[in-house]
Amino acid sequence: MDTRPSAPRRAPLPRLAVVGQGRLGGALTRALRDAGASVSGPHGRGFDGTGADVVLLCVPDEAIAAAAAAVAPGPLVGHCSGATTLEPLAPHEALSLHPLMTVPGPDAELRGAPCAIAGSTARARDLAGAIAATLGMDAFAVADDDRAAYHAAASVAANYLQAVEALAERLAASAGVPREALAPLARVALERWQADGPAALTGPVARGDAATVARQREAVAERLPAADLALFDALTAATERVAADRGAVLTGASA
Known part of the structure; x- marks a missing residue:
């Protein structure tokens, strides 16, 4: 029973x-x-x-x-x-x-x-x-007072993510790389962000590799319109802020 x-x-x-x-x-x-x-x-x-x-x-x-x-x-x-x-x-x-x-x-x-x-x-x-x-x-x-902020967060997470991936797609296409090749990278990055937040950040900005970021910027400036370069610069600056948060998270975790 x-x-x-x-x-x-x-x-x-x-x-x-x-x-x-x-x-x-x-x-x-x-x-x-x-x-x-x-x-x-x-x-x-x-x-x-x-x-x-x-x-x-x-x-x-x-x-x-x-x-x-x-x-x-x-x-x-x-x-x-x-x-x-x-x-x-x-x-x-x-x-x-x-x-x-x-x-x-x-x-x-x-x-x-x-x-x-x-x-x-x-x-x-x-x-x-x-x-x-x-x-x-x-x-x-x-709450009602938080609705606009909540919905903005949803728009950034879904709609603005599409804009970022579209930039990546245009850059990849200029090198003869198909969009599909980027999907596994993007998928894993999103899953790691879900699990770990800023601690999941990798790449040249997270490593402080300014030389590589500069070469990337030159490629964007040469191959894509000025609007895309402005977006790349804004995303680089935003990623630097995430990297600073990542450093704080990692330092706190090791303290």
Whole structure:
């Protein structure tokens, strides 16, 4: 006989409705349904919340206020925006649920993704956390005053990383090296950063090899436009700051 204690049973979610027929609306509806939640949708904009206890808006940021205004009083109303505060959802009791991931389509796997939550009341915040837990996401709270900084961090981590890799791709192409050859290097660097932060930094800046950095800069200046050289210079300066942090981390670790 198995005498191990069973995992605590989670209370079922209230009736949910999803508004927004784009990628996130489809993915969220499917994932909630697969998790056994009672969910309708995805509905089009203008849905009034009939039959739902919670309405989740998966619409563009500029459409949140109008979509919230269309919901009749009664249900809690939430949005799935990273940058937007809870203010456009007033006067509803409000929550937000932002999966910190790229959602390419309705079959996107949400389980395991980080998720920023917020609520205008303790009940709303707890409910946002319960929805995230049902979906298998790892929730963390972000206050309204921190939304812009949080979303900027996400943009740097995902979108700006693409700009950096595009610079690397252009330089590699000038030497006859395909983009695919850079991918394993970038992947390992990202994994090491995740594990170790600034201590993971390697390369000529981390070693203090100014001569190599100077030769690199000459190559960029010769082969790419001035805008790329400016980006290289800015990234070099930023990497020097990371290297200084790395030195502090390593010194602290050996103290």
